[in-house]
Amino acid sequence: MIEILYALLLIPGAIIIEGLRRKTVARMHNRAGPPLLQPFYDILKLLGKEKFIYENAIFSLVPYLALFCSFFMLLIFPFSVIGFDFDFLVLGYVFILQDTIYIFGALASRSPFGMYASVRELLLMLGYEITFIIVLCLFFYNAGVYSFQNYDVEFAFAKIPIVALLAIFTAFVILRITPYDVMNAEAEIGAGFFSEYSGTPLAILDIAELIKNLMTYILLGFLIFGKTYALIMAPIFMIFYAIMLTSSARYSTLVTAKTFIILAILAFVHLIISGSLAV
Amino acid sequence: MHTTIYPIGPQHPSLKEPIFIKLHVDGSRIIKAEFNLGYAHRGVEKCSEGYLLDSALHAVQRTCGICSQCHSMAFLRTVEPMANIQPPTKVYLQRLVIAELERIHSHLLWAGIMAHEIGLDTLFMYYLKQREHVLDAFDELTGNRVHHSCDVLGTMKRSFGKKEIDFLLEKLQTIEPEITELRRVMEKNEVIVSRFKKHGMITKKLATELGLVGPVARASGINYDVRQNDPYMAYAIKELKVKPVIRTEGDAWARSIVRCDEVFESMRLIRKACEMIDPNEEIPKKKNLFAKDGSGFGRVEAPRGENFHFVTIKNNKIARLKLRTPTLANVLSYSRILENESITDVPVIVMSLDPCISCMERVAVIKNKKEEIWTSHELFEGKKHD
Numbered sequence: 001m002i003e004i005l006y007a008l009l010l011i012p013g014a015i016i017i018e019g020l021r022r023k024t025v026a027r028m029h030n031r032a033g034p035p036l037l038q039p040f041y042d043i044l045k046l047l048g049k050e051k052f053i054y055e056n057a058i059f060s061l062v063p064y065l066a067l068f069c070s071f072f073m074l075l076i077f078p079f080s081v082i083g084f085d086f087d088f089l090v091l092g093y094v095f096i097l098q099d100t101i102y103i104f105g106a107l108a109s110r111s112p113f114g115m116y117a118s119v120r121e122l123l124l125m126l127g128y129e130i131t132f133i134i135v136l137c138l139f140f141y142n143a144g145v146y147s148f149q150n151y152d153v154e155f156a157f158a159k160i161p162i163v164a165l166l167a168i169f170t171a172f173v174i175l176r177i178t179p180y181d182v183m184n185a186e187a188e189i190g191a192g193f194f195s196e197y198s199g200t201p202l203a204i205l206d207i208a209e210l211i212k213n214l215m216t217y218i219l220l221g222f223l224i225f226g227k228t229y230a231l232i233m234a235p236i237f238m239i240f241y242a243i244m245l246t247s248s249a250r251y252s253t254l255v256t257a258k259t260f261i262i263l264a265i266l267a268f269v270h271l272i273i274s275g276s277l278a279v
Numbered sequence: 280m281h282t283t284i285y286p287i288g289p290q291h292p293s294l295k296e297p298i299f300i301k302l303h304v305d306g307s308r309i310i311k312a313e314f315n316l317g318y319a320h321r322g323v324e325k326c327s328e329g330y331l332l333d334s335a336l337h338a339v340q341r342t343c344g345i346c347s348q349c350h351s352m353a354f355l356r357t358v359e360p361m362a363n364i365q366p367p368t369k370v371y372l373q374r375l376v377i378a379e380l381e382r383i384h385s386h387l388l389w390a391g392i393m394a395h396e397i398g399l400d401t402l403f404m405y406y407l408k409q410r411e412h413v414l415d416a417f418d419e420l421t422g423n424r425v426h427h428s429c430d431v432l433g434t435m436k437r438s439f440g441k442k443e444i445d446f447l448l449e450k451l452q453t454i455e456p457e458i459t460e461l462r463r464v465m466e467k468n469e470v471i472v473s474r475f476k477k478h479g480m481i482t483k484k485l486a487t488e489l490g491l492v493g494p495v496a497r498a499s500g501i502n503y504d505v506r507q508n509d510p511y512m513a514y515a516i517k518e519l520k521v522k523p524v525i526r527t528e529g530d531a532w533a534r535s536i537v538r539c540d541e542v543f544e545s546m547r548l549i550r551k552a553c554e555m556i557d558p559n560e561e562i563p564k565k566k567n568l569f570a571k572d573g574s575g576f577g578r579v580e581a582p583r584g585e586n587f588h589f590v591t592i593k594n595n596k597i598a599r600l601k602l603r604t605p606t607l608a609n610v611l612s613y614s615r616i617l618e619n620e621s622i623t624d625v626p627v628i629v630m631s632l633d634p635c636i637s638c639m640e641r642v643a644v645i646k647n648k649k650e651e652i653w654t655s656h657e658l659f660e661g662k663k664h665d
Contacts, residue, residue: 028401029401029404030404030405030408112283112286116285116622119307178398178399179398179470181398182623185398185623186292186293187292187397187626188293188622188626189622190291190292246401247401248398248399248470249401249402249468249470249471250468
């Protein structure tokens with residue numbers, strides 16, 4: 001019962017975290033920033049807008065499928081609300097599934113902006129999804145378990161620092177932080193996937209994105225700091241990534257594919273030497 | 280070859296004003312770029328026709344929100360000799376101060392937008408924070424932040440006293456270290472260098488062929504600046520001689536550096552002019568003036584390049600006014616420089632010319648009571664007449 005309440009509280013939590021994120025970014029920009037509840041007002045306003053949508057089954061379904069993916073994440077992580085103990089890989093699949101769904105929506109919209117966004121997203125997915133799954137696997141091999149409910153390692157970063165670093169780098173892509181926001185690069189391709197969406201479907205897509213972002217923060221806290229600190233660490237990770245987003249001019253040459261590959265190799269070598277990973 | 284059509288505009292996030300660029304792309308490589316204008320014609324020329332010089336000046340000053348002083352200076356350069364007026368040196372120096380401040384403000388705004396185009400929003404905000412100091416200085420000097428509207432025929436609305444000059448110099452002191460740091464970022468930052476270098480190449484030959492002006496031409500190695508080649512008003516004074524910033528690379532990066540360096544050159548000119556202004560000297564009061572019938576032209580160096588005004592006066596009223604803003608000279612190069620670039624680089628290349636579309640839109644020909652609008656593409660390619 002308490003888990004259901006918890007999962008329900010995470011939805012407004014995701015929106016407030018987004019409000020906090022905008023505030024942090026604004027402070028970094030030397031601006032006052034919007035009110036804390038601005039994302040709420042945005043979504044409420046979008047929900048009240050006239051429905052004007054291109055008639056295509058896939059295009060209309062995509063927002064609901066994306067929202068379903070987000071809710072599914074809430075149900076299995078960090079506490080299994082539905083009472084079934086899922087394998088950790090299921091969460092990885094759901095993360096990937098949500099991005100794939102966006103690609104379908106953008107292609108079905110037949111907008112050139114959506115088309116270019118899909119191509120860029122596909123290229124990016126080829127790069128980062130593998131790293132994401134490797135990170136998940138390494139953390140769970142280190143713990144010696146296969147489900148979130150049994151994961152009880154605390155402060156994993158002390159034992160596997162390189163994997164923790166790799167996880168933080170991978171989250172740059174999942175959170176679409178510059179320079180990994182190429183599929184939403186407004187200067188060339190407008191809003192990318194979401195160019196053709198408006199009104200209620202756009203509000204639903206927004207909610208799905210916000211929940212996914214919150215789940216990413218929680219997942220990082222969960223893997224790196226342990227179950228107890230997962231929720232406490234979420235706002236701290238949010239602030240970290242907001243600061244990284246605003247200082248992208250300084251670091252973005254560091255965060256390249258090379259960094260990912262080198263970190264992944266180092267992580268494997270470290271795990272093999274320390275004996276955590278039997279070859 | 281089958282190509283996909285990728286539209287940029289008339290409304291698009293990377294464009295601040297309406298212009299339509301139709302890209303024929305193969306994958307993400309641009310095979311051919313066409314562009315079309317005519318979405319924001321405001322009729323400034325027609326507005327001024329039939330009005331007295333003072334009223335026309337009022338309309339001319341509002342042609343552009345960013346370089347309004349340059350338009351008023353070009354107009355005054357044309358009509359003041361026709362009305363046989365010679366304003367005192369202090370008025371010329373004051374006009375120079377406002378024009379150079381405007382150059383700083385225009386270049387800072389442009390640099391911010393360039394940073395925004397490649398996703399560096401923080402840099403955009405930092406540039407705009409510095410620009411805010413310049414706008415404060417405008418407020419103190421002229422009473423208006425954007426449309427200064429401080430010129431009148433033969434004089435200015437306000438005389439700069441000690442208080443205004445001290446405020447201005449203090450603001451310059453505030454922004455100088457910040458702008459130096461921002462220029463270093465523009466020059467050295469790897470992201471900016473990799474996005475700007477070797478993109479939107481304009482060789483010296485192409486720049487000469489197309490008749491490009493302003494920082495765009497100077498970044499391609501053409502030593503042309505109206506302030507230097509045809510000095511006017513206070514620029515003709517020996518101490519205020521302009522040293523144009525020239526680079527030879529001809530890419531978007533060179534254009535950025537030229538503009539960043541011009542900001543420092545403008546600051547030097549303002550400081551020099553402030554030394555020469557006598558705070559206690561009174562400037563003449565506004566008088567009603569009568570201009571001879573006839574035509575004349577004048578040109579000044581606006582932040583974006585050469586700004587050209589042609590005026591015909593009849594019965595002390597404007598009979599014909601023709602403005603050619605620098606963007607019209609520069610915008611023609613789009614179809615040439617966008618070829619063989621990637622879609623990713625389009626915003627950088629488009630913005631690197633610093634287009635000011637609404638000021639430029641005035642190409643219309645009335646023929647057989649039927650209006651037809653010439654696009655710049657047609658002008659460039661040569662329109663067929665029947």
